[in-house]
Amino acid sequence: MDEFLTYLPGILxxxxxxxLAIASPGPNILAVIGTxxxxxxxxxxxxxxxxxxxxxxxxxxxxxxxSALLAAYASVLVVIKIFGGLYLLWLAxxxxxxxxxxxxxxxxxxxxxxxxxxxxxxxxxxxxMTNPKAALAWIAIISLGLQQGxxxxxxxxxxxxxxxxxxxIHLMYAVAFSTPIMVRxxxxxxxxxxxxxxxxxxxxxxxxxxxxx
Numbered sequence: 733m734d735e736f737l738t739y740l741p742g743i744l745x746x747x748x749x750x751x752l753a754i755a756s757p758g759p760n761i762l763a764v765i766g767t768x769x770x771x772x773x774x775x776x777x778x779x780x781x782x783x784x785x786x787x788x789x790x791x792x793x794x795x796x797x798x799s800a801l802l803a804a805y806a807s808v809l810v811v812i813k814i815f816g817g818l819y820l821l822w823l824a825x826x827x828x829x830x831x832x833x834x835x836x837x838x839x840x841x842x843x844x845x846x847x848x849x850x851x852x853x854x855x856x857x858x859x860x861m862t863n864p865k866a867a868l869a870w871i872a873i874i875s876l877g878l879q880q881g882x883x884x885x886x887x888x889x890x891x892x893x894x895x896x897x898x899x900x901i902h903l904m905y906a907v908a909f910s911t912p913i914m915v916r917x918x919x920x921x922x923x924x925x926x927x928x929x930x931x932x933x934x935x936x937x938x939x940x941x942x943x944x945x
Contacts (some may be wrong), residue, residue, distance in 0.1 A: 735883075739877075739879065739882060739886045742876060742877040742878065742879055742882075742886070743877050743886065743889055743890055743893070745876045745877065745936065745939075746873050746874065746876045746877030746890050746894070747890075747893055747894065747897065748932070748936075749820075749872070749873045749876055749932070749933075749936055750873050750894045750897060750898075751897060751901070752928075752929050752932050752933070753823075753869055753873070753929075754898070754901055754902070755925055755929060759859060759863060760783045760786075760856070760859050760860050760863065760902075761783075761902075761905055763779060763783070763855075763856065763859055764776050764779050764780045764783060764856070764902060764905050764906050764909070765905060765906075765909040767779045767852065767906075768905070768906045768907075768909050768910040769909060769910065769911075771846060772910070773906060773907060773910040774849065775846075775847070775849065775852050776852075776905075776906035776907075776909070776910060777903055777906040777907070778849040778850070778852040778853045778856070779852040779853065779855060779856040779906070780856065780899075780902035780903050780905060780906040781853050781856065781899065781902070781903070782852065782853035782854060782855060782856025782857040782858075782859075782860070783856040783857070783859060783860045783898075783902050784856075784895065784898040784899045784902045784903075785853075785856075785857050785860075786856065786857045786858075786859070786860025786861045786866070787860055787866070787894070787895070787898045788891070788894075788895040788898065789857075789860075789861060790860070790861070790866050790867060790870045791870055791873075791874070791890070791891045791894055791895065792891055793870075794867070794870040794871055794873075794874045795874055795887035795888075795890065795891055796887075798812065798871070798874055798875075798878065798887075799884065799887055812871065812875050813875050813940045813941070813943055814940075814941060815871065815872075815875075816871055816872035816875035816876070816937075816940050817872075817875075817937045817938070817939075817940030817941035818937065818941070819868050819869075819871070819872045819937075820872050820933045820934075820936050820937030820940065821933070821934060821937035821938075821941075823869075823872075823929075823930075823933040823937075824929075824930045824931070824932075824933035824934035824937060825930070826930075827926045827927070827929040827930030827933060828926070828927065828930040830926040831923045831924075831926035831927040831930060832923075872940075873890075873894070874887070874890060875940060876936060876939075876940060877890045
């Protein structure tokens with residue numbers, strides 16, 4: 733129990749970073765929203781599951797890669813945390829810039845015509861896996877949860893927890909944004925959400941840069 737409590741703050745911080753990251757629509761979220769609005773809730777949910785599966789894949793690859801790297805070179809954790817901290821500060825700047833912008837989100841139907849549910853799921857997986865920012869984001873997220881000498885179960889808990897959150901939230905987007913009114917409601921709250929994201933990312937980035945563990 734003492735060991736679990738030692739790593740719990742980092743795990744919760746990683747969860748928080750992940751939650752707030754997907755609160756700001758990127759290409760994957762906009763694809764889910766656009767598909768739900770233009771094609772239907774079922775297709776949007778299939779696309780959402782593909783995106784969530786891609787997110788899980790990135791999480792696994794990041795944890796395995798970082799764990800292997802740290803096992804060989806323990807001191808590299810400092811470099812990873814510096815990189816993660818700088819990336820989070822960059823996300824903070826992007827969020828504050830978005831909050832100051834007057835543009836609302838633009839959700840459109842995917843190009844290439846209508847697909848089967850499996851086709852939408854595969855398309856969602858492809859969107860997530862070919863997004864270069866996903867790899868950078870996962871390095872930052874995992875860095876928040878890892879400490880020097882952290883056991884393997886810490887990475888496993890982060891991966892499984894974020895996968896459950898990813899499935900639930902992406903499906904929620906698909907269901908909620910199957911009606912245009914939700915896009916308008918989100919658009920009105922967008923600036924406040926982006927400002928809150930910017931604040932969190934700035935604090936999380938500074939925490940990584942000043943962390944000694």
